[in-house]
Every structure is written in C-alpha cells, then in structure tokens.
Amino acid sequence: MTAKKPTIKDVARLAGVSFKTVSRVVNNEAWVSDEIKAKVQAVIETLNYQPNRTARLMRTAPFSLAFVYDNPNSHYVIEMQNGILSECRRKGFELVIHPTDSGSDLVRQELSTMIGSNQVGGVILTPPLSENSELVQQLLAQQAKVVRIVSGAAPPDELCPTIYVDDEAAGRAMTEYLLAQGHRRIAFLGYRADHRSSVGRYRGYCAALEDAGIATSSELVISGDFTFDSGVAMTEQLLALPEPATALFGCNDEIAAGALFAARMKQLAVPADLSIVGFENSPFSRQTWPKLTTVHQPNADMAAKAAAMLIALMLEPDEQPPHCGFHLQLVIRDSVEKLAK
C-alpha cells in the first residue's frame, strides 16, 4: 500500500548494474556504454524513478534562491515574481518567496536563517530592502550570493552585482513632457525622503523645472505613500489650494489612479481640467479612464535579469557578473491636456 518511492538503488538492482552507474546515466556523465545507458533508462522509465532532490542537495550547492520584498503593490510583486520564475524554470532552480516588513528587525534574522540553514543559496533584494547596505553586508558575510535592484543612475557601491534604474532621468523626462505640453504649475505627489525611487523621480522633476526657469513651489510637492488611498488624500489636499496645479505627477500609478478618483469626485474632467500622469506602467494604467500617461518600468525583465545574474553567481562564484542598468521610457496615453500657450 505504501509503495515507497523508488531510489537509485532500486533502479540499479533491476538494471543489474551498480547504483553509481545509474547516477552517471541520470547526470549524463561521460563514459557509459550506450547499451547500459539504454537499459538503465528503460528501468527508470518503468519505475518512474525521480532522483531525490533533497539527497542530491546534500552533495551539491543549493539551487534555490529567495525573492525578498516589502511592497504592497500586487502588480509589482507579480511581475517581478513571474520574471524571476521564468528564469528559474529555465535553469532548473527553485524560488522561495519571502514577503517581509522591512521596518521590523525580524528581516535580518529571517534572512539569516534562510541562508544559514542552506534553504537558499542566494537572494534577490528589491527596494527598500535593497537600499540597506548593512543588510547586504550581513548576507554577504554569511556566504550568500546577493543581487539587488535599486534606483539610481549607477550602482551605489560595489558590494554586489546590481541592477539599477535611473528614476531621476525618467522623472525629468516626464516633467519635460508636461512642460512641453504647456504646463507650468505641476504638482508632485508621493514624495518620500526614505524612498530612493521617490527621491530620484523628485530630483528629476526639480531639475526639469529648474531648466525651464520655473521655481519649485513647496505647496505643490506633497508627501505620502504609494497607495490609492494616499493618492486620493494628497490630491484632495492639492485641490484645496487657492491656486491648484494644472498637471499632477503621481510618483506611481496607484497614486495617479487615486488622483483620477479624487478629481472625479471634485467634478473635474481629466485631462481637460487637470492632467494626471503616473509612473510604472502597471497593467491597470491602461484600464483607467482616461488611460494614464506613465513611465514604463520593465519589472519582469529586470527581475528575470536579476535572477539570471544571481544564478550565474551561484554557479560560478568567482566571476562577478557586471552590473546592469535599465532604461525607463515614457508611455504617452490620454491623461494629459496640451495647454494653449
């Protein structure tokens, strides 16, 4: 009844060879005669033998990696996860998903345990975890392989292979686009000093305004979370101003969606009365009305690249794969009005 799973030795017995030979066949090692190879393969087939991953892991380096994130945005997480997963699958690696709370001290301990217990051999870190170089250093000290995804025009340091995204350039491009459409009072929603992406986008926004000779007005820069509700609240705050903006730059698409909602509540037509743009090109940015003008962030590609780099690092620990920068691109849709000069 129990029908224990067949082991390599069962195969060996039935094929009349040593179990080491079976191992050779399974791992496609050289110098096995075709005759024996065929015989063994036949037995494997009939027994439906599958090598035990656990036992194999005792003799080899781990082939699991962890995706650690602290992000409430399900689209972001899924896109990342799918990118990583596709790469893992191609290379025969496994993925351990680890959502966490970066505010808590638990993160370090959880990760330390994952590495220490050999559960995973490497870790992919996304913001804000990836910006914590203490954490990165601790992981490296535990022999973990680390690849991180950060915001910036270049990697912040040489701790580990890094994927970087130039939020500042994209924030600037977006703001320049708004300026080119004739907007002069442009609000920035979702500033967070502790969030590199946010700061980068903000810097780009400031730089573009400065280049255009426009003073940044502090009442037009509103701090808040990257969520829909926060977007609603920030937009309400903005619209309560004596002289509100004509365009609104949401630091991500969720904020922009919240802005869309808040504008609608105030009976404002978008884009006729208020232009709104987002950032991320998340799937729903083309499902809103009007469709959001935004910045495309190739999450799945970045994640796949991160996974590829991490796997390379795990297989060839001595060769550091080079850093890799990703380019962000404006996606122009229907949420911006061209103002008459």
Place this chain on the structure above:
Amino acid sequence: MTAKKPTIKDVARLAGVSFKTVSRVVNNEAWVSDEIKAKVQAVIETLNYQPNRTARLMRTAPFSLAFVYDNPNSHYVIEMQNGILSECRRKGFELVIHPTDSGSDLVRQELSTMIGSNQVGGVILTPPLSENSELVQQLLAQQAKVVRIVSGAAPPDELCPTIYVDDEAAGRAMTEYLLAQGHRRIAFLGYRADHRSSVGRYRGYCAALEDAGIATSSELVISGDFTFDSGVAMTEQLLALPEPATALFGCNDEIAAGALFAARMKQLAVPADLSIVGFENSPFSRQTWPKLTTVHQPNADMAAKAAAMLIALMLEPDEQPPHCGFHLQLVIRDSVEKLAK
C-alpha cells in the same frame, strides 16, 4: 576565508558533548539536563549555528507545499499566495510557487516531478486545475497530499479534502439584488462552459430570473474571458444590440472594469444609464469610478484555510480534515441605479 557553515558536530565539539545531545537540544527533546542544555545553547549562539534543513529533510517528511495555479489575475494570485504564505510561516513550512498552463500536458509531468523528487509533500490546487479529477487522482497515487479549492455548493467527490464556494448562490443573490432595484433586462458577461465558477454564477443568474418570471434572453448572455479587454469587447457587443440591457453582471471584477470603460467610451453614465456589477471584490473594485458593487470572495482566508488543511494532512496523514465551505457576500457600492418601477 571560506568560513564553512558550522554543523551540529562543531557545536558538539565545542560544548564537549556528543552531537546527538546537540540534536536533542535543538529539537527540544525531553531528558536533557538544564545544565547541558544551557551550555549547548550558548555554543549555538556564539557559532550562530543553524541546523541544515536539507540534511534534516533526509530523515523527516517534507515540509514544503506547492501552490499551483493557472490564472492571469494578479490580485487573485497574490491574495491566495499571501493567505497560504501566512499559514506556512506560522507552521514553519515552505511554499513553492508553480504557475502553469492547464491546457498543456506538461502540468501533470511537472507536478509528478515535484512530488516524485520529494520537492514538496503536498499541493494546493485552484481552478481550473482543481476541477481535473484525473490530475488529482494521479497526484494521490503518487502519495501526494492534495487540497483543492473548487466552485460548488458541495465538494464534487471525496477524492481529497476540499474547499468549496457556492458561486451559484452568490450569482443568484446578486441577480436578485439587481431585480430588487427594478432591473428587468440584465446581461450576463463572461460565460464559459469550461469554467465551473462561471457556470455556477450563470446558473444563479438564471434561477433568479426564472423565479422572477423573466425569460432569459440568449442575446444577453455573452461568452468571454475573465479579462479587462474581454470585458470591453463583450460590453461593446452588448451595447450594439437594438435593445441593450439596463444592468450588466460581469462574471468578475475585471470584466466589470472593462464594462465601465466601454460604457464610458459610448458616453454612457454609470450607473445612471447602465448599472454594472462585478464579482470577487478585488482591491481595485473600490478604486474604480463609480465604486463597483460586487461579491466578496475571501481569497486570502480560503487560501489560508487550504494551507492549514494541507499542513494538517501532511502532519497527520491518517486524519482527513473535513471539507470546508465558504460563504460569498454581496458588497453593495455605487455602480447600480435603482430604477423607478
């Protein structure tokens, strides 16, 4: 430089005890003197020893489970995943994520390998995979533990512990609500004969209409996928009818969101000109304008329950946990107009 990870034997040597005693301390077994326990614990602390999960797995039953899905809806997947993950964490289990294509024959082989190679000890199946009893039987034959989530008023069979959701009752409740608001021409968007949830909701829709003495009109029942784009297309088809409906029942929130978009394109106000309802209570259903009336589907709770059942089954293979039904509840928001009789 390599600084190999400490093993149980390193701890034993430093503590001056046998490695078996360390094992006892680590696993909190009885009959270890407090004195030795303290000494061992101190060494564990200083060495930062973590038991090797892989080695441990060679002697114990696997404590990983797989979440297998074939669903393009990221909210659904994330909610499920989070529910499972929270339960896994509480019980010290690991989760392997396995997106797949249920159309392909690969599924069976992939799952077979996961089980056969001892990568996971159990599997959580969601629709449409969970409706494939051949697949369930194959997994069971491989000694896998299986818990599935299906649509229905009761489990379809006794193959394995099952979580079931009564879509028909909810579809009926929703339709009755629409009828109570005075609607008589109600369209159903997203019928799919190969999709139990869809069929259940459709049956509820039909039953409610029949009870109200209203004939179902085939032109008001439109087949299509559970996606935004499909929702747009189906709504366009509906609105092209000589006499369109006054209310539209989208089989899920994405379809409803597509309907919202299509209505807007046709200059129709929702709900004034057309009432629209969805199904699932996904996060974005309260971020649309107007906020969608929908049915709450407790995905995270269902998933957590599934994980709890599966873990129980893995720990106590002889005690089948009982099936479990989940109730769906109407969430009334702003997308339905009350018609004057």
Place this chain on the structure above:
DNA sequence: AAAATAACTGTCAACGTTGTCAGTATTTTT
C-alpha cells in the same frame, strides 16, 4: 609484443541530520 592510453564500471566514503538502541547515573519503589 609490450606499454600506454582510453573507455567503461564498481566500491566506498562522504554530506548533516534524526532514529534506534544501548549504556550509565540517579532516584524511587519494594
């Protein structure tokens, strides 16, 4: 024809745990 190489195959020791069983003190019961 002998030596050297290439082509195969098998034996055995790891890997780091947990389970079984045996052994030694210490306490309790008879």
Place this chain on the structure above:
DNA sequence: AAAAATACTGACAACGTTGACAGTTATTTT
C-alpha cells in the same frame, strides 16, 4: 538493600545521492 523505574547521554546506522579513486577491459601507441 535490592530491584525497578526514571533521567540522562552517547555510539552507530540510516536517509539517497555524488565524488574520489580503484579496478577491469578494449584500444591505440611505441
């Protein structure tokens, strides 16, 4: 005071695989 139970500790064999190394043939080179 002896016997029995309880409390504790350690030796050793598993678990299923891979790696190192040692054989044994068959083929090529000298």
